[in-house]
Amino acid sequence: xxVLTQSSSASASLGSSVKLTCTLSSGHRNYIIAWHQQxxxxxxxxxxxxxxxxxxxxxxxxxxRFSGSSSGADRYLTISNLQSEDEADYYCETWDSNSWVFxxxxxxxxx
Amino acid sequence: xxxxxxSGPGLVKPSETLSLNCTVSGGSISSTVYYWGWIRQPPGKxxxxxxxxxxxxxxxxxxxxxxxxxxxxxTSKNQFSLKLSSVTAADTAVYYCARHVAATGxxxxxxxxxxxxxxxxx
Numbered sequence: 001x002x003v004l005t006q007s008s009s010a011s012a013s014l015g016s017s018v019k020l021t022c023t024l025s026s027g028h029r030n031y032i033i034a035w036h037q038q039x040x041x042x043x044x045x046x047x048x049x050x051x052x053x054x055x056x057x058x059x060x061x062x063x064x065r066f067s068g069s070s071s072g073a074d075r076y077l078t079i080s081n082l083q084s085e086d087e088a089d090y091y092c093e094t095w096d097s098n099s100w101v102f103x104x105x106x107x108x109x110x111x
Numbered sequence: 112x113x114x115x116x117x118s119g120p121g122l123v124k125p126s127e128t129l130s131l132n133c134t135v136s137g138g139s140i141s142s143t144v145y146y147w148g149w150i151r152q153p154p155g156k157x158x159x160x161x162x163x164x165x166x167x168x169x170x171x172x173x174x175x176x177x178x179x180x181x182x183x184x185x186t187s188k189n190q191f192s193l194k195l196s197s198v199t200a201a202d203t204a205v206y207y208c209a210r211h212v213a214a215t216g217x218x219x220x221x222x223x224x225x226x227x228x229x230x231x232x233x
Contacts, residue, residue: 034219043207043223044158059221091158095218098171100148100160100211 002028004092004103011109012082020077020106022092029073031094038089038105047090050075082110113137115208115224123202123231129195133208133224140189141166146211148220149182149193151204159204163211164191198231205229 003025012018024031035047048058048068056068065083069076079086087110092103119131133147140147148163162172164182172180181194195202206229210222
């Protein structure tokens with residue numbers, strides 16, 4: 001069963017960029033993940049699927065400011081030109097056979 | 112536009128069974144390319160996968176909850192359901208229904224319901 005590790009918090013200034021990290025456990029470094037955004041008081045929203053190669057596919061309506069990349073066991077979500085509405089919790093998700101697991105989430109504060 | 116809507120009691124007594132439905136609109140629950148799942152989020156905490164079901168009725172459960180969870184599907188109503196037995200205060204959470212892709216190597220959630228808060232209290 002894979003384990004996903006995320007930093008609990010991150011912060012960046014309005015208009016800047018931030019890179020969030022999700023790390024896959026040993027033996028699962030090639031796994032595909034998904035990123036989800038959860039704005040305060042709202043349901044999560046699917047952002048993108050991200051492969052170990054760094055290839056990503058975004059969900060409908062996800063702004064161009066959101067992009068993904070990978071390095072080894074690390075999966076990244078980069079948000080450029082940060083807006084106030086990007087202040088949210090960000091979760092990564094992966095799966096193994098027919099079970100699913102989430103990372104603990106990163107709370108992003110836009111300063 | 113796909114929509115998933117959770118429904119059910121917002122308050123459940125300890126030791127009783129929590130029951131929720133998820134009604135799918137804008138798409139068919141009988142599609143062969145999707146699973147349908149339940150995820151929960153205790154207040155102030157992260158997301159926990161509870162279990163998922165395929166339209167055929169095949170079910171997959173989180174091992175930590177498996178003994179208490181039953182997920183079923185009603186294709187005639189385009190609806191799937193969650194039952195969680197012997198609830199305690201630790202089961203208080205926002206419960207989300209969601210759609211997972213069911214393609215080879217790709218199983219991520221791509222749509223979420225709005226969620227419903229269930230409180231376990233006497």
